Amino acid sequence: MRLTWKRWTVCTISILLIFYKTKDIARSGEHQEAQLTGDGELIAFRLMVNSSEKGSGRSVPEVPQPSGDGWRVNSSLVLMIRKDILRFLDAERDVSVVKSSLKPGDTIHYVLDRRRTLNVSQTLHKLLPEVSPLKNRRFKTCAVVGNSGVLLSSGCGHEIDSHDFVIRCNLAPQAEFAADVGLRSDFTTMNPSVIQRAYGGLRNATDRERFVERLQALNDSVLWIPAFMVKGGEKHVEGVNELILQRGLSVKPAYPSLRLIHAVRGYWLTNKIHIKRPSTGLLMYTLATRFCDEIHLYGFWPFPKDSQGNPVKYHYYDTIKYRYFSNAGPHRMPLEFKTLKILHSKGALKLTTSKCMQP
Ligand SMILES: *[C@@H]1O[C@H](CO)[C@@H](O)[C@H](O)[C@H]1NC(C)=O
Ligand SMILES: *[C@@H]1O[C@H](CO)[C@@H](O)[C@H](O)[C@H]1NC(C)=O
Ligand SMILES: *[C@@H]1O[C@H](CO)[C@@H](O)[C@H](O)[C@H]1NC(C)=O
Ligand SMILES: *[C@@H]1O[C@H](CO)[C@@H](O)[C@H](O)[C@H]1NC(C)=O
Numbered sequence: 344m345r346l347t348w349k350r351w352t353v354c355t356i357s358i359l360l361i362f363y364k365t366k367d368i369a370r371s372g373e374h375q376e377a378q379l380t381g382d383g384e385l386i387a388f389r390l391m392v393n394s395s396e397k398g399s400g401r402s403v404p405e406v407p408q409p410s411g412d413g414w415r416v417n418s419s420l421v422l423m424i425r426k427d428i429l430r431f432l433d434a435e436r437d438v439s440v441v442k443s444s445l446k447p448g449d450t451i452h453y454v455l456d457r458r459r460t461l462n463v464s465q466t467l468h469k470l471l472p473e474v475s476p477l478k479n480r481r482f483k484t485c486a487v488v489g490n491s492g493v494l495l496s497s498g499c500g501h502e503i504d505s506h507d508f509v510i511r512c513n514l515a516p517q518a519e520f521a522a523d524v525g526l527r528s529d530f531t532t533m534n535p536s537v538i539q540r541a542y543g544g545l546r547n548a549t550d551r552e553r554f555v556e557r558l559q560a561l562n563d564s565v566l567w568i569p570a571f572m573v574k575g576g577e578k579h580v581e582g583v584n585e586l587i588l589q590r591g592l593s594v595k596p597a598y599p600s601l602r603l604i605h606a607v608r609g610y611w612l613t614n615k616i617h618i619k620r621p622s623t624g625l626l627m628y629t630l631a632t633r634f635c636d637e638i639h640l641y642g643f644w645p646f647p648k649d650s651q652g653n654p655v656k657y658h659y660y661d662t663i664k665y666r667y668f669s670n671a672g673p674h675r676m677p678l679e680f681k682t683l684k685i686l687h688s689k690g691a692l693k694l695t696t697s698k699c700m701q702p
């Protein structure tokens with residue numbers, strides 16, 4: 344268990360997928376699918392991935408064209424996808440639980456382990472946003488930054504920072520990699536396990552200070568903490584929340600709703616994308632469709648080599664290895680990637696996996 348915690352990483356939401364409620368999901372997915380088929384609006388998007396190919400693709404795919412190519416956004420497709428996704432979830436609402444929906448002492452059943460519960464503490468309740476941090480927000484262009492080593496030597500930092508809204512995953516280091524990944528972040532996800540892995544569980548003053556400095560560098564970014572997925576990280580979340588309050592940090596904590604992950608999975612399942620659990624990167628793209636007119640993805644490359652055969656690190660900032668094609672883990676990142684590539688070619692999003700043009 345401890346080992347899994349450590350290996351569990353970046354753009355992944357949580358780990359211990361022990362008693363996954365597959366049946367519930369399948370049922371709600373079917374229900375929604377029936378509704379959607381009823382008025383036939385999903386059709387354009389339906390056949391995206393040839394399902395007889397979905398399990399294959401162990402090889403490294405062709406790289407999408409280098410940036411600066413003839414990619415153009417297809418705004419009507421973007422609108423259609425936004426509308427489809429809204430049938431499953433509304434990012435404005437599902438991006439965070441709000442204060443009025445809980446009170447201290449309430450019991451929450453963990454989303455992926457419903458037999459275990461969490462008590463809502465005073466501290467957590469104090470930090471719940473009054474309204475959704477995305478309420479009425481609209482952006483022309485957004486960047487969703489994954490953490491693949493493909494970003495190293497990309498020179499994409501400047502381009503990433505030039506978007507109107509920048510989403511980053513799992514509190515990945517930025518300052519040391521600024522030229523390739525950029526500095527700006529408006530929305531930063533953080534799995535509770537990061538606290539253990541990168542900040543010693545906040546057990547001593549040095550680690551706590553390092554963590555506070557990291558959060559200070561985020562200014563008033565949303566800090567999105569999936570606190571209700573599985574038991575195991577609650578002490579860390581409490582520690583983070585206490586520090587935010589004690590130090591008066593300006594990050595804006597948010598805690599995804601209990602239905603978010605199932606709703607996102609349901610949407611992709613309805614489009615025949617058979618993922619066990621969406622990666623944080625796919626989750627962020629799905630949320631971003633609600634409020635971004637153009638979505639640019641960077642740092643998505645779930646393969647151990649690039650198209651020339653050079654090794655690519657799983658994360659740009661550490662040496663963790665990942666078995667992309669293993670069926671043991673909860674994610675299907677190569678399948679997700681294939682889907683994103685098709686969406687790129689249709690102009691629904693832009694996927695950058697190569698170097699960026701320097702300004
Ligand atoms: C799906 O892929 C299989 C195998 O690659 C191919 O034989 C089949 O024609 C494809 N179907 C469609 C609808 O593209
Ligand atoms: C944009 O996407 C829609 C829906 O898939 C399609 O019908 C339309 O032809 C596309 N437009 C362009 C310019 O590619
Ligand atoms: C939650 O609160 C109840 C009642 O206050 C208590 O009995 C229970 O042990 C608490 N559970 C946890 C996990 O702290
Ligand atoms: C925080 O603000 C500084 C100064 O405006 C800026 O340079 C930096 O990029 C911001 N950090 C983030 C994470 O957006």
Ligand SMILES: *[C@@H]1O[C@H](CO)[C@@H](O)[C@H](O)[C@H]1NC(C)=O
Nearest residue numbers: 542543544546547548549550
């Ligand atoms: C704090 O803990 C870290 C490990 O998380 C250790 O490397 C460091 O030496 C400790 N610092 C102090 C002052 O105890």
